[in-house]
Amino acid sequence: MGKPTGFLEYNRETGRTVDPRTRLKNYNEFHLPLSEKEQKCQGARCMDCGVPFCQSGVILNGMVSGCPLNNLIPEWNDLVYSGTWQQAYNRLKKTNSFPEFTARVCPAPCEAACTCGLNGDPVAIKENEYAIIERAYASGIAGPRPPKIRTGKKVAVIGSGPAGLAAADQLNKRGHSVTVLEREDRAGGLLMYGIPNMKLEKHVIDRKVEIMKAEGIEFITGADVGKNHKAKDLLKEYDRIILACGASNPRDLNVPGRDAQGIYFAVDFLKSTTKSLLNSDLQDNEYISAKGKHVIVIGGGDTGNDCVGTSLRHGCASVTQLEMMPKLPETRTEDNSWPEWPKVLKTDYGQEEAIAVFGKDPRVYQTTVKEFIKDKSGKLVKAVLMSLEPKKDEKTGRVSMEPVAGSEKEVPADLVLIAAGFLGAQNYVADAFGVKLNGRSNVETEEGRYKTNVDKVFVAGDMHRGQSLVVWAIREGREVAKEVDISLMGYTNLV
Structure with a gap:
């Protein structure tokens, strides 16, 4: 000190x-x-x-x-x-x-x-x-440090998000030959196409990936395992496989009018902007545009905030962010004492920007969509919102948000972005390797372990634990690397 x-x-x-x-x-x-x-x-x-x-x-x-x-x-x-x-x-x-x-x-x-x-x-x-x-x-001290000795063991990492990159980085340090397969055209996974440039400029990812390549890690992009790459071929070629494909099944909204033109998942909206930005500085118009549109973002979390910030940069006519839950307090309550995570109101960058442009916070609490209204051509024109109120089940003690009768109101809507979280791994990757899923659609392992039911196949990150923070994905990537290393060498010196 x-x-x-x-x-x-x-x-x-x-x-x-x-x-x-x-x-x-x-x-x-x-x-x-x-x-x-x-x-x-x-x-x-x-x-x-x-x-x-x-x-x-x-x-x-x-x-x-x-x-x-x-x-x-x-x-x-x-x-x-x-x-x-x-x-x-x-x-x-x-x-x-x-x-x-x-x-x-x-x-x-x-x-x-x-x-x-x-x-x-x-x-x-x-x-x-x-x-x-x-x-x-x-x-210059953060440059490449390739391992001096190779073990002769080969490991394939499926997915180049934070979990996959962390696992690859650790196993390469150990001396194993690591290949990272990524289905998108650029490495980075969630970091590349799930987080906007305003929070993480993509040259920061590229800078690190280039260092990892210089250290001996091979990256193969456009490799969609389960589609254009066969799982059985990978199992033959590599000594171990790590699945790190994320939790990429977005949670949908099942209400009348959901099929209207102009309703998208947040991840598709954000990805399209980032890809177009990187490819052409948005000049190719190959992205979902919010310019001049009345935007409704469904979801009050970080992804919803990213949609607000991106829509504002497009030049939207208005933006409203719907949050099902009540507004959080501005300071800790007695039942949320330090050092617990503080359940307090946070105004993020997108909301700050909306306040600067439109003079008010875009968030509307205890509200959801009851129905989408489309015109004769099938295009979205309005949304019917309704208020929610918390109700406690006397038997279970659980609190749920229930509709308030007579609270419906119509608002203009040209673009709706669903940012309601993710439900688990995409089945086609799991099915390709024959790994079991649990009740939450995540790949099943023993508690605290990363080995799947299939020999030689391990899992880490959101595909294993469900949607979570980047820092948890990095931890899981490092932990699975230790488990894989032990399975290959009989011990590990990774930390």
Whole structure:
């Protein structure tokens, strides 16, 4: 603990952001980092707690508290304060395969569990992480480090999202020959086509993938296993297979008029924009456009917010974000005490931008769609919304959101984006390998393990645990790598 009184002397500071109206003119990241001097002060705020809740990664009341990767946060906070950047990078990389991703897109459960946050503001851990990894790239210490010895074992990783990339990275370090197969035209999976540029510019992914290639990992894009690549051929060619295909079955909305033209899943909307942006700077018009349209986003989570921000950049006429649940409180309630994840109201970048453009928060709480109305040509023109209210089942104690009689109202709608989450793995990949699925449509394994019912086949990430955070996917990728390594070598030295 380099500065014992740092948390008393310095206030929490984070990098500034570009004004909402200015940043809406492009699709660039809009967070401006602190200076080195300012960043050192943020490192000094860490108390080096006797019990570092920030790195615990435990589940409290069904929610994660602290970092699921068990990052050595107090150690590299102190190294940031002292300006020992290379050592900070070494400690950060010991537990986190991709800090360049998590420093941008992770919701920072570490900060929610920070002891400073019990009575004040938490340490700016995420900002410190960003500073460490970007300085590492700038100084050249984050470059390729290929293994010196190869084991002769071959592993295929199906899917190049955060879980697949983490597994590939770890197994390659061990000396195994790793091939990553990705069905899209670019590597990155969810990182590439599920998260908009504003949160994660794609050159950041490409930068890391190029390093992984230089370290000896082979990437094959356009490889749709179960369709243009046969599972039986992969099982013959490789010693082990890791399925990391994500939870890519979007949850649908079953209401009258669902077949109207102008209703899309959020993932298709976001993917089309990113792909067109990368291919032609949106000049090819090969994307689902919100320009001049009245947009309704169904879903109040991160993906829904991404749809709001993207629609605004397209130039939508209006945007409304529907949230089934009640509005969260602005501060913790008594039954949501530290260090649990804080169930409090969060206004994200897309909502901030909507407020700047339209003068109001786009979110409408306790509301859903009852019906979609289309014209004679089948085109969406309106949506019928209805209010919901919480009702408790006296027998089970469970609370459900029920329709409020007579609350229906019509609103204009040209484009509807369904951002209601995902239900599990796509069946054709699981069927191709013959792996079993559980009741939640995820690939089944023993509790805490990654081996499937099929010999040589393992699973990790959202395909295994269901829709979750990038940081959990990275953890699962690292964990499955250890299990695969043990199965190949009889032991592992991976951490």
